[in-house]
Amino acid sequence: MQAVEKKSSAKENAIQFLFKYGAIALLVFIVLYFSTISEAFLTYGNFTDILRSISIVTLLALGVTFTLVVNGFDLSVGSTMSLSTVVTASLMVWYEMPLWLVLVLPLLVGVAIGALNSFLIVVIGIPDLLATLGMMYIVAGLHRTYTEGYSIYNNMPLTSGGTAPGQLSEAFLWIGQGKMLGLPVPVWIMLVMVLATYVVLNHTRWGRILQMTGGNAEAATLSGVNVKKVKFAAYVISGIFASMAGILFTARVGSGQIDAGAPLMMEAVAAVFVGYSVLGAGKPNALGTFFGAAVIGILLNGLTILNLPYYAFDIIKGGVLVIALAVTYVYAKHKFART
């Protein structure tokens, strides 16, 4: 019996340790590994490059974080970002709208998609994964239909003849390409949003209500929370974050690429789940999500430096997601077995 005791507690400790520090240990390992291989890796320039490259994914992932907090899920964030990307570009290139409208209208598109998602989930009662899967396709189709399948760029030829009248303005491009106090603007936007999400979720009344709704919707209802409204808010916030990601993408690339968001959805989801296991949080959290995005970003950056072909990257992204899920679920099983 002594032996059994030792073995089981050693196993327990290993799981505890892995869950608390596993993600951080992985990050340290990746950084050390890449910096021994390449001198270009551990430089300030590369560091800001990585942060800039993860800024868009992080915004998407923060949206997903909100839906996961209320025990929902949003698969449509990638498509929403794609739609927002082309809408943003079209507002300037096709319709020559003033900058403030260019920034506000795509956000309203995000709000609309979030509202539609929550209508399907909360009012109609379709399970979140399935409802947002459907919406993912609808929105993806919408954005391609809107541009007739073309990407949008300055002076593009129009199908109706002639060239597009407008251009992406300098002020707009600054959002994606400019610098402030030594850091790229997208990095500032990302950091502010991560911090805001952290404060809202962990230190405000709204955050508490979101978290408790996700924890036990029935108990929340009987404590006076209007669960439907809360879930509605979470999906709308997710839509807004996805739209912000789209705007940022347009400004960064300088054109309205179609299908911009599709490949990022997976990365965003993986980032959130890696975040579960940062310091043993065990649930979606803003800092964890940022950390998760960083792990994935650093991994992809290092592999690029190593010249791994881009078409193999999905294996890495998928692998990270599966590992993060495995850690989370093994831990949950272990934790709940005791209660």
Add this chain to the structure above:
Amino acid sequence: MENYLLSMNSIQKTFGKVKALEKTNFHLQKGEVHALLGVNGAGKSTLMKILSGVYEQDSGELLLEGKSIHMPSPKAAKEQGIYCVYQEVDTAIVAELSVAENILLDTFVSGKNLFVSKSKLYAKAKAVLEELHAEDIPVQQKAAQLTLAEKQLVLIARALVHSAKIIIFDEPTAPLSIHEAEKLFSVIRKLKSEGVSCVFISHRLPEVFEISDRITVMREGTVVETFETSRADQDQIVGAMLGASLSNELINRTHPVGAPLLQVNGLSDSEKLKDIAFEVAEGEIVGVVGLVGAGKTELAKALFGGMHLTKGSVQLAGKSLKLKHPEDAIKAGMALVPEERRKEGLFVHESLQTNASFPNLRKFSRGLFMNKAAEKGFASDIISRLRIKTDSTETPLVHLSGGNQQKVAIGKWISLDSALYLFDEPTKGVDIGAKVDIFKLVRQLAASGKGCIYFSSEIHEAIGISDRILVMYNGQIVKEFSREEATQERILLYASGGKEELSERKRDTVFI
């Protein structure tokens, strides 16, 4: 040492820092019904979970028929012939499968045949049910359609299929009606006569005395004493459970009631409730009693805005209420302690203080930001006021015993200073020590002028605590008793649909 079927010798088990079991010995004879008693948190469940292979002990040994056994999983325990009928039967039943498939589940899950012959399955299941005198359960029906009592029988039948040696009953009668409980007892007696040993966990002393041969009492993680049931009396047992004798302060209360607080008129919903009308005054405790399924929970939820009402009006302190959502009820000054505390009342994975502050977040925040110091202060306050046993205000509720969880489910409403408290089965699955604390709290609330409605199927408790008792039957209030008029017999008569004028039958009640 005698020849025991099972011996658990100096079992130790700790969870984190908490010692759940300390040098615990438990012996079971062949063919006996052995009751295991103790207040919540005494270690009964942990001990039985070790016996059924859910947990592994840290040290100590299990002997079955004299041989040391090692059970790392529930499956291993089943292979040894040890089965458990849990309180929450639904977790063990596959709702979408038929009764027969549920009974023979393990057989065909691990069976070698790819195809399962339905007719053989049905015949076999039927035979087992007949053994239990439960042949009235149709074997082809989906398990989802069974009553709780029937589901229990299905689980017992499942154990019988494998010629179980030991069956553990974890509070099996808690959700049952009196009639159903009687039926269960006859099944247990049948099992006993066939040489199966039964461990019986319950909070209801009268039934323990009715069914058991021996009684083992646990307290604070260890066995205090084992009694021969025929030689023990209730005071002895309660004394052993609490470690001190229980003063009976529940009885006798004289308290003037104040102005009318709640007025309910002609309340109906689309399913259960029909034309409910009653009043509650300030400082009054009104008991609402009825058997399981009488509509008590529905009424509590309806008053709290959780039901779709078709007719009727509710007035609180003279104001007419529109109850569309619990939000409305809380704003109007009501609080509900729901029946299923883990499912409806609490966030079991969150800390005590997070739970405690939740219904009244505005009070514990500055502007939009949470004031965690204020939350902690309030949590400490209810911990000492309700005598909640916990390590700290940060402890997740899963680590608390049922009675302490229930105290949190009640305590979380205190910060709102509501005018009317609805308690739905507040003592369900709660030990005697915590019960007394809960009764005291209800009394305190009433004494400070709050209205209380106490929904319960424990008739003797309702009589003990209430100023007035309403009896529900089939969604209606069929009778009102003053405290002086109320007796178990009369209440039970109305609660089961009878009327006094018509009935001269003698009632044999099983409650004290």
